[in-house]
Amino acid sequence: MAGTDHDKPLITGGPAIILVEPQLGENIGMVARAMANFGLSELRLINPRDGWPSEKARAAASKADHVIDGAVVFDTLEEAVADLNFIYATTARERDGFKPVRGPEEASRRLRTRNDAGERTGILFGRERFGLSNEEVAMADEIVTFPVNPAFASLNIAQAVLLMSYEWMKSGFGAEQTPFAGPDVMPASKEHLNGMIGHLESALDARGYFRPAAKKPKMLDNLRAVLTRPAFTLEEIKLLRGIISSLDYFSPKTPRGSGNPERKAKVDRDRHGKSGETVKDEER
Amino acid sequence: MAGTDHDKPLITGGPAIILVEPQLGENIGMVARAMANFGLSELRLINPRDGWPSEKARAAASKADHVIDGAVVFDTLEEAVADLNFIYATTARERDGFKPVRGPEEASRRLRTRNDAGERTGILFGRERFGLSNEEVAMADEIVTFPVNPAFASLNIAQAVLLMSYEWMKSGFGAEQTPFAGPDVMPASKEHLNGMIGHLESALDARGYFRPAAKKPKMLDNLRAVLTRPAFTLEEIKLLRGIISSLDYFSPKTPRGSGNPERKAKVDRDRHGKSGETVKDEER
Structure with a gap:
């Protein structure tokens, strides 16, 4: 051929x-x-x-x-x-x-x-x-x-x-292309999406959201699916991270499940995002 | 495969x-x-x-x-x-x-x-x-x-x-077929969407997210736009409300901005959602 x-x-x-x-x-x-x-x-x-x-x-x-x-x-x-x-x-x-x-x-x-x-x-x-x-x-x-x-x-x-x-x-052929309404918004790169999901995972972990532990992978898959389907733009992710940071603001007195004395330092670290960038609350 | x-x-x-x-x-x-x-x-x-x-x-x-x-x-x-x-x-x-x-x-x-x-x-x-x-x-x-x-x-x-x-x-197909189909993605009714947004607004209010106060309407518009565009299904909204509840779990020691002694009671009220339904963490 x-x-x-x-x-x-x-x-x-x-x-x-x-x-x-x-x-x-x-x-x-x-x-x-x-x-x-x-x-x-x-x-x-x-x-x-x-x-x-x-x-x-x-x-x-x-x-x-x-x-x-x-x-x-x-x-x-x-x-x-x-x-x-x-x-x-x-x-x-x-x-x-x-x-x-x-x-x-x-x-x-x-x-x-x-x-x-x-x-x-x-x-x-x-x-x-x-x-x-x-x-x-x-x-x-x-x-x-x-x-x-x-x-x-x-x-x-x-x-x-x-x-x-x-x-x-x-x-790519004209003849086979049908008129198709494409998205007018560009989804953020996966690095930004994953930064947000990592941020949220840490905050939820600190609150004992993922219970029982054996179910965490499945729960995380569901969480990821829900946050991936909207194809959030970078601007949207910035807004959402501002929201997560805000919700994550209070230090725990008594986390759900077992207590974790090291949690405060972890949260402070996570607040700056997994991928290293600083989260700016640009929507404010 | x-x-x-x-x-x-x-x-x-x-x-x-x-x-x-x-x-x-x-x-x-x-x-x-x-x-x-x-x-x-x-x-x-x-x-x-x-x-x-x-x-x-x-x-x-x-x-x-x-x-x-x-x-x-x-x-x-x-x-x-x-x-x-x-x-x-x-x-x-x-x-x-x-x-x-x-x-x-x-x-x-x-x-x-x-x-x-x-x-x-x-x-x-x-x-x-x-x-x-x-x-x-x-x-x-x-x-x-x-x-x-x-x-x-x-x-x-x-x-x-x-x-x-x-x-x-x-x-042999009229239209392109796949051996299995994705979920029917029916957006939740607005009652459920607005219940979630109200829930989130309360939690953010308690943390002083909406500052300065004069900007709150614009910030709320942005928040609503980001959460409306994905056309979340009811299942997705249930998962997201579970997340908001989890993030909202810790009581504030010192809210950002001015303190608000009445806040605890307000949060307890809001945790049950603005539209009255109880939030169940059904994803667990």
């Missing part, structure tokens, strides 16, 4: 493809090849099991060297999405929660609209063995899933990336 | 996928897997280089055994298409001739129409190394080609089959 024309300019840009703990170098290479075919170029890897760079990945990429050479490795999902404004999570399984579910065609149209408005976007793909965890899905704004045969649903990550990349390319 | 439901009936039928002199068993297996994901089942092989059956093909098919077991081998293209009424040839290169050229989406729509009318259809895919010969393309009724990046056009046969199979599946 080769038909490369080396005189044509390479198409780049578009959403980042983010692979969470990919296992096989061959799959990473096939992902790069799929991306290059449809004009995507930004590959992010979170803890690739077999290390990076990978000769197996390069071989399987079939000369998509610009994607392989440009791939960036991260330790955590939070770091990998810190600069992005909007994220899709791909999943084959239905999840609890509050997130809209899109097919690849509609998801690509929405990504294209956001991309054209100057937003930075990304798509998460999970591990070969078991996909994305609920906690990872909770980090995304919306879910994308594929219209597969229910009796045989077995897309690997390279196939899933191929389909999303293909729909991304198609979404 | 596994999400197979073994209770669902296997989707079969649709166009035959015809591989002309495929070389690697792994690729044949990946083709079978791609077909099964999107409800195609009829695989025809013309002179597979490494023979048939192939254990490598079966392994790569990832349990698409019904496709592998049903594959039929032919000696010539003429025999392979003898019973078909209409054929597409896939190619990445422009060819001389008079044949209509379609994208995968339109080609799939046309195949669907013919299939529904009782025609037997097929799609030809060429060799890994050099695709289909001009003579083989000439056997087809129309050409299908993929909207790839002109500077990097390198789809392998399994990827090409995946895209055609995917478009075939989509062509």
